[in-house]
Amino acid sequence: MMVLITYDVNTENAAGRKRLRNIAKKCEDYGQRVQLSVFECIVDPQQLVVLKNQLTSIMDERTDSIRIYYLGSNWERRVEHIGAKPGYNPEGTLMV
């Protein structure tokens, strides 16, 4: 299924900026960065549990927030892109 992960991390201090980098890296391991703090990930339920655990252990729940949108397996008709940086379809033909 496709999930959309977005986050806000408080970057006022160095520790916050480190959390931001780590969260971005984790999300990148599972999906595609479509905007600065927006990731589209194709995961199965088990992978999602792992990813969620990893993210919550990095974040600081007092200052940061993460939102996960469940787009299901029929996600293609629920996503529309307008403008630059169109990205790739992770379930389409991958050819470079």
Add this chain to the structure above:
Amino acid sequence: MKKLLNTLYVTSKDAYLHQQGETVVVKVDGQEKIRVPIHNLENIVCFGPMTCSTPLMELCGARNVYLAFFSEFGKFYARVEGPVHGNVLLRKQQFAGASRDPFRTDLARTFVLAKLANCRNVLLRAAREHHDETARVDIQHAASELSESARNLLEPVSLDVLRGIEGEAAKSYFSVFNHLIVAQKEDFVFNARSRRPPLDKVNAMLSFVYAVLANDVRSALEGVGLDPAVGFLHADRPGRPSLALDLMEEFRPYLADRLVLSLINRQQVKPGGFENSASGAILMNDETRKTLLSAYQERKREQIQHPFLNESVPLGLLAHVQAMLLARYIRGDLDAYPAFCWR
């Protein structure tokens, strides 16, 4: 049921593949072209000269992602494999079965019978739709020759006779293959199967698709823990994935031949998309290769009702499903191997 994961095809010259975290990054001229999480992939297939980092090979090995290298024209070079996994007991049973008759011959017969049935279906379907009367008669004649070969196989025959019958059947199948090409006929002419090198455009496409398909079948066999090198119909030879070639027989007509035919008949490939090499070989150019690969990849996502499992499966998982059924038969959980017959 296993999920159909994606295949990453790398066809750009001088691409550099490396690992970053859990992702595969492809760079061309130092510019990042794509970055894919390894979890979404089951195969990385590279065509032509390129570079690949060892950490990526390590990651692929650890995650059971098969990394294969081909020449730009589909000649198989190498595969990177991780540690041997799967069930040693299953492999031992496979080795024992492959050196024991009648187990070996029976299984070889099943592969050939399925291939003949599928070839026949390809022909009959083409005959039904064909508008030219003489061609239709020819095709129907070849189809009945295939039925005849299949009937001969039902007698107890030795492995050598079986291979002989298969060869004859392949000959009559390919003798009418040219009739199955209905568009761009003057540019795409098929006389006989030629390989190493392919001598015409149709053969070039067939060889390429067979190579890619063989790689997929091989991955599927490894995925269920069978040894792709120990075959039943094909003799063992160093470096030859005999079992992959065995299992592939039943897929050739349905997955590969029909794909090539429809690309030609729908004019998705153009006669200009080929190159002659000095050795007389006809080879595809970059664009044709890409068309072929994306058509193949799209075809893999089509769903069919599997005749034995009675379940809807994407075509890309067909090799995996058959490998799984084969493993069950070898292990003794099934009384016979239900080869894939297209209806």
